[in-house]
Amino acid sequence: MLAVGCAFVAVPAGASAAPVDLATAAPFVTLAGAAVTNTGPSVLNGELGVSPGTALTGFGAATVNGAVHANDAVAAQAQLDLTNAYGVAAGQAVTSDLSGTDLGGLVLTPGAYRFTSSAQLTGTLTLDAQNDPAAQFVFQIASALTTATVSRVSLVGAATPCNVFWQVGTSATLGTGTAFQGNLMAAASISLNNAATVQGRLLASNGQISLINNVIDASMCATTSAAPPESSTAPESSTAPGPAAPAVPGSDTGSGSGSPAAPPAAGEARLARNGTTVWTRTPPRAMSGQPACTAGFTATLRGRQIKSVVYRLDGRIVRGATRSPFRLFVRGLPGRHKVTARVTFKDATPARTLTLGYRACAAVALRPTFGPSRFTG
Structure with a gap:
């Protein structure tokens, strides 16, 4: 029997995995093929969709901070792009074969990691981007992914959940209280037990996604599927920035997600930034x-x-x-x-x-x- 004190096992560094482009699936925090069901006051910070199924049930008590797409053209296209992204992840050159190894206790550097059957996470998995915010992590799991109660994925060294991809051949189940990170792409179903949280996305190609009092957040990878305004011009009043909020002692005005946008070219639509x-x-x-x-x-x-x-x-x-x-x-x-x-x-x-x-x-x-x-x- 292994001693409990054996905490972390480091896997040697390898080449970073290639980027995986979700394209139009990127705005979705939850996207299923058959149905999405929810129990309790779940919070979804991103878009919710299903296609070719239509069932979205139990969301009366939930908060969805994004658009909802029930088998419309947006969700259908997102499923096509999800299929492409799934294939790109599955085809990555393998950095290390972790078959038969519990992910708990590992410290992994950027790369593609393969499991020839199922994968299990018990405890904490640490992903170290080695101070490269563009570093990619891909997990190729031939069958199922399961996490134990209160397991977690920890990101260090500038790693971001936007660049972590879990390609799962069948179904994924996240245990009660699991703190998960990354884009979970399952060929079949995804099930979350009570109070599990995900920093990233839940994307199921064919099956159902089941939620129970969960928080799913992709705001750090924010994008939207909303169509741009049809008008080629906007009223002049919409282009003028609103007056700044008055300074208050002890306030923090925060930081934007990027540098200010350049002035639009002649004839280009102006979008209000008030x-x-x-x-x-x-x-x-x-x-x-x-x-x-x-x-x-x-x-x-x-x-x-x-x-x-x-x-x-x-x-x-x-x-x-x-x-x-x-x-x-x-x-x-x-x-x-x-x-x-x-x-x-x-x-x-x-x-x-x-x-x-x-x-x-x-x-x-x-x-x-x-x-x-x-x-x-």
Whole structure:
């Protein structure tokens, strides 16, 4: 019997895998061939679709921060592009054959990894991009993928879930509380147990996707299938940026996802970029006998044209919101921590990620605080 203390096994570095292009399937956070079913208050930060099936059931209690496509032309084309992407992933030159090896405890560098039958994840798999944000990881799994309860995929060294691809020959099952990362492409079905989360996408070519109180987030790889405006020109008033939100002490205006767009060429359609956002927090409440610690604070987002906000605590999603008030109450967790908000807008304003750091000394609990809305968008 192996000793429990054998924590990590490093796999030697190999050539990075080739890029896998999802094309029109990229906007979908969940795309199935037959049906998508949901139980409980799941959150999908991306588009939801099914084709050639039509069944999307149980989403009355869920939050879908994206368009919904039930066997329309968009979903049909996405399935064709998914088939191509699946084939590209399956055809990668293999860096290492991991058949019969549990992924838990491994530290893998960029490359393509093969399993000639099923694959299992028990514990933590670490993917190290070695400070290359473009590094690709591909997993070729001939049959099923299964994760144990509270297993996780950890990304380090500038790795991103957008560049991690799981090509699964049959079905994938994520255990209760699993924290998964990457684009999960299954030929048959995908099933998530209660409270499993995915940073990436769930894409099933033929079968069903089943969700139970899950959070699926592809906002870090944000793209949209929405068609551009048909008009070749827009009213002049739509091109003028709105006034900036007033500066408030302690606010964090965040950072955009890219550099400002260049002025459009003559005759080119102008898309409104009127979105603004500012994040403020109330003065921290000092704990009795511990004035240097923060017992809690309320973080409030205000601005124009806000479409959705995804909140994270130390990188883990804790809430998604699609209407005002965009407000979160944070109770303290001992030590130093970071709360982030990923904000997307209703117009062409680039998405922004805002950050608040804090130090506290109490048990943590994040929950929305309800009250009168001050949202002006």
